Amino acid sequence: MPTVTAITVAYGSFGVIPDMVRSLPDGVPLVIVDNGPDDGLRAWAAQAGIPVRRPGANLGFGRGCNLGAEGVTTEFLLFINPDARLEPGALDALMAAAGRHPEGAAFGPMLVHEDGRPRYKRNSYLLPGAKKPPRDPGPEDREVGVLSGAVLLVRRAAFEAVGGFDPAIFLYFEDDDLSLRLRKAWGPVFVVPGARAFHTNGRGSAPSAATSRWKGYQWARARVHVGRKHGRPLPLLSALWDGISHLVSPKSWTGAEHRDEAIGRIMGALSMSKTSVT
Numbered sequence: 277m278p279t280v281t282a283i284t285v286a287y288g289s290f291g292v293i294p295d296m297v298r299s300l301p302d303g304v305p306l307v308i309v310d311n312g313p314d315d316g317l318r319a320w321a322a323q324a325g326i327p328v329r330r331p332g333a334n335l336g337f338g339r340g341c342n343l344g345a346e347g348v349t350t351e352f353l354l355f356i357n358p359d360a361r362l363e364p365g366a367l368d369a370l371m372a373a374a375g376r377h378p379e380g381a382a383f384g385p386m387l388v389h390e391d392g393r394p395r396y397k398r399n400s401y402l403l404p405g406a407k408k409p410p411r412d413p414g415p416e417d418r419e420v421g422v423l424s425g426a427v428l429l430v431r432r433a434a435f436e437a438v439g440g441f442d443p444a445i446f447l448y449f450e451d452d453d454l455s456l457r458l459r460k461a462w463g464p465v466f467v468v469p470g471a472r473a474f475h476t477n478g479r480g481s482a483p484s485a486a487t488s489r490w491k492g493y494q495w496a497r498a499r500v501h502v503g504r505k506h507g508r509p510l511p512l513l514s515a516l517w518d519g520i521s522h523l524v525s526p527k528s529w530t531g532a533e534h535r536d537e538a539i540g541r542i543m544g545a546l547s548m549s550k551t552s553v554t
Contacts, residue, residue, distance in 0.1 A: 280352040280371065280429070281305050285340035287312035289358035290320065292476070297326070299361040299473075301368070307348065309340040337425070338441030338450040345432070345440060353435055355428045359476040362427070363388070369471035370429045373417050377466060381434040381458040384423035385471035386413075396467040397424045400452045401499060402506050419464045425451030427473045434462040442505075447491075448498040456506065485536045492519070492540025493547070500548040516545040 282304050286293060293308070300306060306326050310317060311334040321328045329343055341355055352374065354367065362385075370383045377383075386394035398408045400422045409420060428451065438457040441450050455465050496515045503511025519541030522528065528535035 278303055278305055279350055280354050280367070281307060281348045281350045282354040282356055283307050283309070283341055283344035283348070284356050284358050285309045285311060285335075285337055285344065286317060286358050287334060288315050290315045290317040292359045293317060294320070296356060296358055296361055297324070299363075300356075301362075304354070304367070305350075307344045309335070309344045311335055311340050336446035338445050338454075339443045341425075342440040342443065345435065348432065351432060353430050353432050355425060355430065356473075357426045357475065360387075360426050361474045363472040363474065366427075366471040366473055367429075370468055373466060373468040373471070374429065374431070377417065377464070379463040380431075380466050381462040382423055382428060382430040382455065382465040383417075383471075384429070384465070384467050385427050385473045386467065386469055387424060387426055387475045388472055389475060394469075394472060396420070397422050397451075400455075401449070402452050402456055402502060402508065404508065413467055413469050415469055417466045417468050420467050421459075421465075422452045422455040423465050423467065425454070426475045430458070431462075434458055437461055442501075444501055445498050447494040449502045450498070453502050453505070485532065488533045488536035489540035489543070492537035492542075493544035494540075495537075496541040496544030497548055500545060512545060512548055515548070516542060519543075519545055 282300055284296065286308055297306060308321055308326055308328045310328050310330050318328050331343060335343065345353055366385050370385060373383050374380060386396055388394045396413060399406065403421045406421055409418065438461050442453050445453065459465060496519060499515045500511045519538050522538035522541060523535065528538055
């Protein structure tokens with residue numbers, strides 16, 4: 277019986293999902309949550325024998341992951357973005373790390389981007405004042421403050437114990453929030469240098485003014501929400517100031533995409549002025 281189930285959340289992702297699926301080791305079951313309109317993914321998945329859960333609306337990343345995890349009984353859950361690909365041996369390395377650290381709640385690989393440089397998440401808005409770990413973590417597993425949700429191996433019992441991803445977050449900061457809650461309620465989280473995955477970081481879709489503003493809007497709303505939740509000072513004002521700073525920066529004078537995202541951040545922060553964390 278498999279000990280891990282892979283879960284991915286799609287939205288217009290048919291162009292990249294087949295490569296991701298081919299990177300999964302044989303025998304690892306996959307659940308796809310399709311948040312978007314059908315782009316050919318569903319017929320392809322049916323032919324490949326991969327179950328697709330269709331919520332009928334865009335749930336966002338975290339709620340989509342939660343839906344994908346419902347009913348899964350394997351010991352581990354592997355959340356993986358559609359635009360990520362495991363390098364050979366990556367999952368074995370993550371599982372081996374989980375065996376070495378039974379106290380650990382979650383494990384993440386080094387992420388290799390288009391420039392070929394492996395990286396891991398070294399800091400977070402939710403970790404004020406924390407000393408950044410070195411860019412090169414060394415060869416051994418390293419306990420870290422937060423992990424990236426692009427590729428994330430989690431003990432199912434730990435994931436269920438904290439209630440999964442925060443359903444109030446549509447996009448952004450959901451992996452930081454989950455990491456902190458896992459650490460508090462269950463145990464440490466580790467980056468595993470021996471595991472690597474390629475990640476295009478969402479650059480497959482063509483930029484547009486509407487997309488840039490939407491991303492900025494969701495980023496600011498998520499930042500205010502997690503800031504309030506984890507006790508950061510003046511989260512609304514800091515998110516609003518961030519958007520204004522981006523808008524008046526030189527990049528906005530020459531780059532429409534940067535300017536549109538800054539406008540979205542300002543609008544997102546303002547939209548949170550009458551809400552509070554629950």
